[in-house]
Amino acid sequence: MGFPRFPTSVKDHPTVREAVRRLDDLGDPRFGRMLTRCLDDTLARTVRPMPDGTAFVVTGDIPAMWLRDSTTQLMPYLALLRDDDGLQELVLAVLRRQFAQIARDPYANAFNAGPSGQAHDPADLCEDPWVWEEKYEVDSLALPLLLAHRFSVATGRTEHVPDTLRTARTVIALWRTEQDHERLSTYRFRRAGGSPGDTLPNAGRGTPVARTGMTWSGFRPSDDACAYGYNVPANLCAAAALDAVAELARPARDMELAENAAHLAAELRAATARHGTVEHSEFGTIYAYEVDGRGNALLMDDANMPGLLSLPLVADVPVTDPLYLATRRFVLSPANPTWHRGAAAEGIGSPHTPDGHIWPIAIAVQGLTGGEDERLTALRTLLSTDAGTGQMHESFHKDDPRRFTRPWFSWANAMYAELALDVAGLGTRPLWCTPATHSPPSLGQ
Numbered sequence: 526m527g528f529p530r531f532p533t534s535v536k537d538h539p540t541v542r543e544a545v546r547r548l549d550d551l552g553d554p555r556f557g558r559m560l561t562r563c564l565d566d567t568l569a570r571t572v573r574p575m576p577d578g579t580a581f582v583v584t585g586d587i588p589a590m591w592l593r594d595s596t597t598q599l600m601p602y603l604a605l606l607r608d609d610d611g612l613q614e615l616v617l618a619v620l621r622r623q624f625a626q627i628a629r630d631p632y633a634n635a636f637n638a639g640p641s642g643q644a645h646d647p648a649d650l651c652e653d654p655w656v657w658e659e660k661y662e663v664d665s666l667a668l669p670l671l672l673a674h675r676f677s678v679a680t681g682r683t684e685h686v687p688d689t690l691r692t693a694r695t696v697i698a699l700w701r702t703e704q705d706h707e708r709l710s711t712y713r714f715r716r717a718g719g720s721p722g723d724t725l726p727n728a729g730r731g732t733p734v735a736r737t738g739m740t741w742s743g744f745r746p747s748d749d750a751c752a753y754g755y756n757v758p759a760n761l762c763a764a765a766a767l768d769a770v771a772e773l774a775r776p777a778r779d780m781e782l783a784e785n786a787a788h789l790a791a792e793l794r795a796a797t798a799r800h801g802t803v804e805h806s807e808f809g810t811i812y813a814y815e816v817d818g819r820g821n822a823l824l825m826d827d828a829n830m831p832g833l834l835s836l837p838l839v840a841d842v843p844v845t846d847p848l849y850l851a852t853r854r855f856v857l858s859p860a861n862p863t864w865h866r867g868a869a870a871e872g873i874g875s876p877h878t879p880d881g882h883i884w885p886i887a888i889a890v891q892g893l894t895g896g897e898d899e900r901l902t903a904l905r906t907l908l909s910t911d912a913g914t915g916q917m918h919e920s921f922h923k924d925d926p927r928r929f930t931r932p933w934f935s936w937a938n939a940m941y942a943e944l945a946l947d948v949a950g951l952g953t954r955p956l957w958c959t960p961a962t963h964s965p966p967s968l969g970q
Contacts, residue, residue, distance in 0.1 A: 529578055531615040533569045536561045540605050544949040551901070551948075555908050560945040562915055563938035567598055571935045572615065573638065579622035580615060581638045585933040588643065589635040589657035592623055593746060594936045596668035597830060601942040603679045603953045616676050620685050623669040624692045629653070631699050632661040632712055634748065646716055650729070660744040661712055663703075663759035664831050664839075666696045667766035671839065674769030679953065686773050690782055693770040697785055700763060704792075706734055706741035706754060714743055722749040722876065735818030738796030745815075746829035747877040753817035757801040761840035762831040764790040764797075768841065802848070807860060811852040812836075825863050826856040828875045828884030828920070835890045844894055857891065867923025870906050874920060878930050882920035885910070889940035893947055900948050907941050917941050 535541050541564065545557030573581040584594035599616055606613050626636045633656045637643050640654035651659035673689040676682070702709045713729030725731045731743055734754040740763060741754040767790035774783035803813050803822050812833050813822040826833040834856050836842035842849050855861055856873065863874045865883050873887035874880075885907055892903025910926040911917060917937035922928035946952040 528574045528576055529580070529614065529618055530611075531568070531572055531574060531580065531618070532609070532611040533572075534565045535568065535602075535605060535612075536565060538605055538609065540946075540951055544946055544951045547949040547951070548945060553905075553908070556904060556945060556948075559908060559911075559915070560942055563917070563942045563945075564601065566916070566938055567935050568615075570933075571598065574618075575622070575638070578618060579625065580618035581622060582619055583935070585935045586931060589637060589645075590622070590626070591635045592626060592665040593634070593662065593668050593830075595619055595623065596672045598935050598939045599672060600675075600953075601939055601946055603675055604946050604951055606676070606679045613676075613680055613682065616672070617682075617685055620669065620673055620676070621688065623672075624688045626655075627666060627669065627692050627695060630656055630659065631666060631695055633657075633659045634662050634665045634744070635660075648717055650713060650715060658748075660714060660748055661742060662744045662746060662748070663700070663740060663742040663756060663763050664746045666699070667759070667763045667831075668839070670696065670766040671762075671769055674766075674773055675953070677773065683773075683776070686777055690770070690774055690777060690779055693767075693774075693782065693786060697767070697770075697782075697789060700740040700789065700793075703741040704738060705736050706731070707736070710741070712743065725750055732817060733819065737800045737816075737818040738792050739800060739816075739818070740793060745827055746831060747827050747875050749827075749875075749877050751815055752823050753815040753821055755801065755816050755818065757797055757812050757814055757816065758831040758833050758836060758840065760793050760797050760801065761836055761842065764793040765839065765841040767793070805851075805855060805860075808851050808855045808858075810848060811855050812848065824855070824861075826861055826873055827863060827877075828873045828887035828890075829877070830886065830890065832856075832873075832887075832890070834873065834887065834894060837894050838890065853894070865923040869921070869924055869926050870910050871923070872906075878920040879922075881923050882928075882930065883910075883923050884920045885917040885937045886940045889937075889944040892944045900944065904941075904944055904948055907944070 548556035571583050581590050582595040584591050602612050635657040637657050642654040645658045714725045715729040716724040731754050739755040739760045742756045742759050767786040770786040771783040805811050814825045815823040831839040833852050837844045872883040874882045888903050892900040910921050912926045918929040919931035919934045
């Protein structure tokens with residue numbers, strides 16, 4: 526097929542130029558400069574055209590492609606797709622790569638560009654030379670399906686739909702299996718040495734869970750092991766992905782798949798409502814972060830998406846939903862053990878990084894799910910905490926942004942771009958973050 530050619534810069538894209546003009550009107554030219562830099566960095570440095578016509582996307586300073594990260598890295602470009610064939614072909618090439626990766630190993634979260642045998646830890650149980658890491662995370666399957674649907678909404682194109690629906694059947698079968706993890710699942714993950722968050726207890730099966738109707742996950746979107754096997758935001762994200770599948774399947778006349786997807790989505794939401802919420806003495810009824818169906822619940826949030834704060838962005842939960850708003854108040858308070866306030870900023874961190882560190886991703890999510898003033902405050906905070914590098918980082922210390930983790934983290938750059946486009950009134954959020962419904966907008970027949 527030959528190596529495809531994709532855009533390496535969007536600085537002259539009409540939408541980007543207009544966004545920069547509008548951001549300049551806010552009085553700080555750094556807003557627009559950072560937007561262009563972040564968008565171009567992803568295209569020029571993380572995208573690798575492959576001879577099979579696909580695109581391999583690294584997330585930054587690790588030579589592997591994460592299903593989740595490669596999806597979120599592309600999200601801001603959806604706002605630029607309407608009249609840009611090159612960007613459209615790039616998204617399609619990434620989707621083809623993601624679908625091939627899921628077909629190879631739906632339990633894996635990250636892959637090599639070829640059968641190189643490279644791995645985060647060569648001693649892991651998985652011996653597939655294509656797999657970088659086999660930490661099973663629900664969101665790794667959900668987010669590519671969401672991207673496939675959002676691409677169709679943004680462009681009207683549907684040639685990727687057959688591959689999307691074929692992938693969805695694999696995903697649905699796995700999520701059904703993992704609804705009864707203790708009895709049906711053969712998945713195991715053990716890693717010798719390291720932290721407890723880097724392996725699963727109980728001979729690699731994870732902590733015991735009861736059957737609830739939710740679907741089990743071994744690891745969080747942070748790649749840390751789940752304390753309890755039912756990750757609440759991941760289940761709600763999965764439900765939204767299933768809605769997206771049903772939306773694509775109906776015009777394709779695949780009514781059986783549409784019905785199966787819609788039915789499982791309803792099951793996940795009902796089970797999450799029943800088992801994934803708790804009564805908090807200060808905030809009332811809120812979502813837990815993880816539960817096990819045996820009476821245990823973890824009250825926190827993680828900066829990685831999907832998280833509780835990001836539910837309107839990845840799970841079709843309305844920003845006006847009372848349960849979400851109560852959870853949001855908890856998440857953005859000292860009651861959340863991962864929330865930090867310091868001399869430089871306040872926001873959510875993650876057990877994945879050192880204590881007292883805040884994630885730019887979470888700051889962007891707070892802006893995208895907040896009001897106009899909150900969005901602008903978030904944008905200013907991101908600029909003021911880049912330690913003069915011109916890049917977003919994985920995390921920075923709440924009192925000193927010069928203490929940061931990962932000097933190059935493309936997902937965080939993408940989240941800055943998504944927020945900046947939204948502040949400029951040119952983002953894609955209105956297409957799917959509707960205030961009144963869980964269902965994505967109709968593509969029509």
